[in-house]
Amino acid sequence: MLDWGDTIAAIATAVAPEQGSIAIVRLSGAQSLEIARRIFRAPGQQIWETHRILYGYIQTPAGQIIDEALLLLMLAPRSYTREDVVEFHCHGGMITVQKVLDLCLQNGARLARPGEFTLRAVLHGRLDLTQAEAIADLVAAKSAASAEMALAGLQGKLGQRIQYLRHQCLDVLAELEARIDFDEDLPQLNVEEIDTQIRVILQEIDQLLATAERGELLRRGIKVAIVGRPNVGKSSLLNAWSQTDRAIVTDLPGTTRDVVDAYLVVQGIPVEILDTAGIRHTVDPVEQLGIDRSRQAMQKADIVLLVIDALTGWTQEDQILSQDLDLGKVIMVINKTDLMSELPPIPPVKCPMVYTSAVQSKGIDQLESALMQKMKAGNIQQTNLTYTINRRQQTALLQAQQALQNMQTTMAQELPVDFWTIDLRTAIQALGSITGEEVTESVLDRIFSKFCIGK
Secondary structure: OOOOOOOEEEEOOOOEOOEOOEEEEEEEOOOHHHHHHHHEEOOOOOOOOOOEEEEEEEEOOOOOEEEEEEEEEEOOOOOOOOOOEEEEEEEOOOHHHHHHHHHHHHOOOEEOOOOHHHHHHHHOOOOOHHHHHHHHHHHHOOOHHHHHHHHHHHOOHHHHHHHHHHHHHHHHHHHHHHHHHHHHHOOOOOHHHHHHHHHHHHHHHHHHHOOHHHHHHHHHOEEEEEEEOOOOOHHHHHHHHHOOOOOOOOOOOOOOOOOEEEEEEEOOEEEEEEEOOOOOOOOOHHHHHHHHHHHHHHHHOOEEEEEEEOOOOOOHHHHHHHHOOOHHHEEEEEEOHHHOOOOOOOOOOOOOEEEOEHHHOEOHHHHHHHHHHHOOHHHHOOOOOOOOOOHHHHHHHHHHHHHHHHHHHHHHOOOOHHHHHHHHHHHHHHHHHHHOOOOOHHHHHHHHOOOOOOO
16 A cells, blocks of 8 residues: 555656656655755756746755756646646756656655656546546557547547546436336436436447557557568568668678568558568577577567569468468569569468569569558548547446446336346446546556556
């Protein structure tokens, strides 16, 4: 059990040697101002008041200067956590910022746990749970589209819709419970009206559930493995697609000995491309290790690009390799078409097919279209989406959906109203768990354990 009376401290920015000119150390809690006054000297007549930036020196109680810095003071409740918050904006790097953090810890703060600043914001009513999760998504966003979706969640658009559905359920529950307690004093219950209300709520839930797959793609992205025989142009395809010289390209078969990756965004979806070692029989132990890793990448990938040399066409080695693949996730890439006067015969494998010339960067658009079609982007890439749900929210919505459907069954069987309320309460609890209105400490721990320390 955490002590929410503690004052916590953490580095709130990324820390790396020779990277970042500014680093921020953040304090939150009742002792923040006291600790700041103890270790920060602001020369002149600067006023210590909320939402004011002070200039000065971070120093030990003995007077040793640690850094020249700025101090930002945000007193409760006008802060991220609705507690007193102090931020030291010091020089970046690794040594200085760590010294500043250590100084805070030596003067009464404790090191924050992952996501504890945001957790306090939730517990103090500054954010609901959907907004907190949106912050994590925004920090981890891999594309502009995923950042936009996360920002919509941070603005409370998803939380507001969930709260509306929950309030609708609460209104129905209040009506039903009134009938249980005061049935003789009230007009006859309009069952059709209750059924209509539940149907509308279920339709809203269906619309939210339809965003789950798109949301998962935006957050996680997809993994694409480029596989094939040696020297069919896999590395050239990676370089042409990513517009980099990420992979070494030579005319010698077996040049690629390990998995080489690159990252790009295709139609808003983050894509990790894996260029693998050419798969063939070999006695070279180093090359064999690369081939083993290629096969592992094939198994883990969402999509596999099986690259065929247009000059040599479909070979026995290609046939053997295709037998190890799940053809449901394979796109055939006929490469080196620039060396042919006419297209080669179609290989005897049923899967989408794209013709490319990696050295001329031709066929990349067609490859991306085939990739999106394989991922069924036509069904999930709605342009009118303003927010999406994550897996935890999806699970809770499915629970609410099942409970309301059970309630409909209970109503159809003309069971007593008491039975209706059981399933309705289950739905209300499931919806409340999404926004944090009804959530256990273990769920909070699981959610915020995935956050970075300083957030």
